[in-house]
Amino acid sequence: MTNDNSQQQSASVVVISGGSRGLGLSLVNKFLAQNCQVATFSRSKTPEVKALENEHQDTDRFLWQQVDGASEDDLRGAIRTITKSWGRIDTLINNAGTGHDGLLALQRMQDVDQLLDVNLRSAILLTQLCSKSMIRNKSGSIVNISSVNSVRGHSGVAVYSATKAALDGLTRSLARELGPMNIRVNSVAPGYFESAMVGELSEDAKKRIQRRTPLGRLADPSEITEAVYFLASQQGSFITGQTLVVDGGLTC
Amino acid sequence: MLAKSEAANRVGQLVRDTISDLLEEQGLENPGVEDDAKLVDTLGLKSMDIAQVVLMLEDELDADPFQEIPITSVRTVGDLVNAYQVALDPDSASAGEADTPSEPAAPASVSRRANRRR
Numbered sequence: 001m002t003n004d005n006s007q008q009q010s011a012s013v014v015v016i017s018g019g020s021r022g023l024g025l026s027l028v029n030k031f032l033a034q035n036c037q038v039a040t041f042s043r044s045k046t047p048e049v050k051a052l053e054n055e056h057q058d059t060d061r062f063l064w065q066q067v068d069g070a071s072e073d074d075l076r077g078a079i080r081t082i083t084k085s086w087g088r089i090d091t092l093i094n095n096a097g098t099g100h101d102g103l104l105a106l107q108r109m110q111d112v113d114q115l116l117d118v119n120l121r122s123a124i125l126l127t128q129l130c131s132k133s134m135i136r137n138k139s140g141s142i143v144n145i146s147s148v149n150s151v152r153g154h155s156g157v158a159v160y161s162a163t164k165a166a167l168d169g170l171t172r173s174l175a176r177e178l179g180p181m182n183i184r185v186n187s188v189a190p191g192y193f194e195s196a197m198v199g200e201l202s203e204d205a206k207k208r209i210q211r212r213t214p215l216g217r218l219a220d221p222s223e224i225t226e227a228v229y230f231l232a233s234q235q236g237s238f239i240t241g242q243t244l245v246v247d248g249g250l251t252c
Numbered sequence: 253m254l255a256k257s258e259a260a261n262r263v264g265q266l267v268r269d270t271i272s273d274l275l276e277e278q279g280l281e282n283p284g285v286e287d288d289a290k291l292v293d294t295l296g297l298k299s300m301d302i303a304q305v306v307l308m309l310e311d312e313l314d315a316d317p318f319q320e321i322p323i324t325s326v327r328t329v330g331d332l333v334n335a336y337q338v339a340l341d342p343d344s345a346s347a348g349e350a351d352t353p354s355e356p357a358a359p360a361s362v363s364r365r366a367n368r369r370r
Contacts, residue, residue: 135300136307180300 018096041067070117089133094123119163175241184240191247193219214249287330
């Protein structure tokens with residue numbers, strides 16, 4: 001997603017972690033619609049992924065792999081398969097994430113470890129693996145999916161917030177490290193949008209969020225997707241090291 | 253034994269050629285890519301240049317020694333050559349040298365400051 005004309009864009013290889021549902025699936029569909037080659041992976045195959053596999057069985061533009069996001073071997077294998085299949089990686093979207101709500105004082109350490117592994121360690125590993133291809137090509141774009149929890153404190157999500165704030169730190173330092181190689185790194189910090197995580201909130205909690213949001217509603221995943229696409233694509237060609245908060249004004 | 257030695261020589265030559273190619277690509281003066289030449293202080297490479305050399309060598313040799321040993325242990329061309337020779341042949345006679353830098357490791361930032369390109 002770093003090239004100028006549509007002919008070159010059609011060859012862009014985009015890797016999206018956790019693309020079988022929710023925001024990840026929306027991102028997969030967006031980049032496929034832009035003629036990119038899209039690779040994604042998740043723990044299990046959803047009906048939507050099956051449909052995409054059927055739709056693209058002759059196009060060589062969609063690749064799904066079964067991956068445990070906390071497994072280093074799985075992630076290394078997935079990236080190896082992508083680079084063997086398509087030869088390069090132009091864009092990485094670190095989207096996969098998980099959340100465990102609860103007071104830190106009462107949280108099991110195994111849940112803390114899982115959050116750190118999936119939300120942070122895996123993103124760092126994927127970034128390392130994909131950036132190698134980008135450095136070789138002296139071109140690339142990385143977008144980390146952060147959260148409003150990275151910029152505002154909220155009770156009950158301390159470890160989740162820590163992983164997302166860490167991603168923003170990764171974004172800023174990597175932007176400096178990789179900028180000279182023409183590789184941009186940015187974060188998108190979504191507010192609350194219709195997703196499995198928000199689906200777990202009570203109706204009262206959702207209404208409270210809507211009241212506190214200047215735009216008075218939750219986002220549609222497509223609105224987050226467009227912001228990610230903007231940063232990943234040539235449209236954001238002079239933007240790096242930034243966190244774009246897309247939250248309907250919740251944190252303003 | 254001779255075959256091993258030839259293989260080690262080929263790895264050494266490949267490392268030196270890769271560094272020379274990068275110096276040329278970067279438009280840097282090549283003062284001679286000898287084993288005792290320091291990557292940063294003598295050749296003027298920055299850390300990202302060294303990363304590029306490592307990635308090019310990974311393509312050529314299908315080996316990445318730096319998942320096992322720290323890149324900060326590599327100071328000279330000889331250190332780099334040895335790291336690959338050990339990775340490709342763990343029984344290599346000079347095994348372990350890559351863990352023993354040719355001089356005490358200085359923080360990368362100090363080296364960079366001392367060798368900032370003009």
